[in-house]
Amino acid sequence: MDVEKLKEDWVGLEFDVVEFEMSGEEMVAWAETCGETAPRFTDPGDPDFQAPATFTAKFLGRRAFPKGFPQIGRGPGFDAGKSVEIHAPVRPGDVLTARSHIADIYPKTGRSGPMLFIVHRMIFENQNGDRVSVVDWRRVLQPEEKLS
């Protein structure tokens, strides 16, 4: 599998746009199960009630990969890590539009053997057009063919 060709063909291409409505109940469940104690995360009655910092990391678009992206290895792969940039608070009732593209592709070997890392970037804007967060999801695929 030619990794450079894969990058040329797919990196930067926007392949999904989807809307999500923010639920206060889900925010509270997230905050409480993750051990948050600050009222701005746990109390919907707090004047500054907002989603916990990494809340947007949970959202998946309609597609994990662009249409036509080659099947690599078996299954959807596993989650190797996430980064979340927080630009503005997310409030209950906000409607976020998330745009997805592949930000990077690179090969690596590790404890799991040869791997292909696909960085899936989702950019979230709220109903006012304000960017609220950027989430990078490093998904690892384990190719069956040799990478070049």
Next chain:
Amino acid sequence: MSDGKRRLFSQVELGDELPDLHPDVSMPVVYRFAHDAAYMPAARFIDHEGARKEGLPAAIVPGIMSQGLLASLVHRWCPEANILRIDTIFRAPVLVDSDPVCRGVVTATDDESRTVEIDLTIVNESNETRVVGTAHVALPVD
């Protein structure tokens, strides 16, 4: 829990350690996260036997929950902190019903932006690093 005191940027120094967090990753809590918060009720997260069938040693804490735990570590240390960026690498699974520890330490401070960098880790009972990462955090100034 936080000690209730305000923590200002001026009070923080490179090398300051955040109080360890011993999170509750018992099955009921992880189940609630997976079901109610994140809507990802896959067997690998909420069923030990189901996880073993997938080749895992036991049910595992979702990576995004581990990241959420590390964010709460920061907020417990400084309730007014605003995390600007958090980046976590899931090196190995954190097992449900285990006793992991979340740790953080300040590794840089920026007087101009009033922000700090914090190294974050989750280790298991054998002190092996399962999750590693960093957070860029804005602290209150007054």
Next chain:
Amino acid sequence: MILDLHTHSIKSDDAKARVENYCQWIRKREIPLDGFVLTEHRQFDGESDYRAIEDEFGMVILKASEVETDYGHVLVFGVTPDLLHAFDFARIDLPLADVLEESQRCGAVAVPCHPGRPRVGLCAHIEARGDVEGVQWIEVFNGGSRSGEDEASLELARKRGYGGIGGSDSHIVSHIGRCVTRFEDSVHSIEQLVSALRSGRFEAESWMSKN
């Protein structure tokens, strides 16, 4: 002289540490390190110039690489333009034999790292596929090792008579200095490091409980 021979900066895809922050941390925590070597993944960083940071903090900061071979990961000290042309540092399937031979030819030193680690360590590959000639040094202490892995590395070094180095494999600032190499000679350049490794006058140390 004590150096951490295996560290990563933000130049590596999965590392978060800035070089200046490494230095600030070492000084603040009074870690008795004289310097460290940046061994970036699958590349040699020929661009970055850390001399000003070296001067500011009184540390030795050297540059090297961690490449990926068919026998696991390998640290390469003494990367030259010749060596950069000899094989593609970005590949994940370099023949170890080629890396060893070309490093030797170009005056560099190639050291299999975390050899006790499953799938990406020398031990597992030797067990599966047999020996490879030309290894002289291995990393016996690695800051990211799990239980049993450094023990396997030490055993391999003992059996084969390999020189053993230590490195933290740090990807975040606070992990630097977990494992180190103590040199009898002064090391202030990559050439002196290569020479010191070839001399055999060094010893690996694990400081895991200290840092």
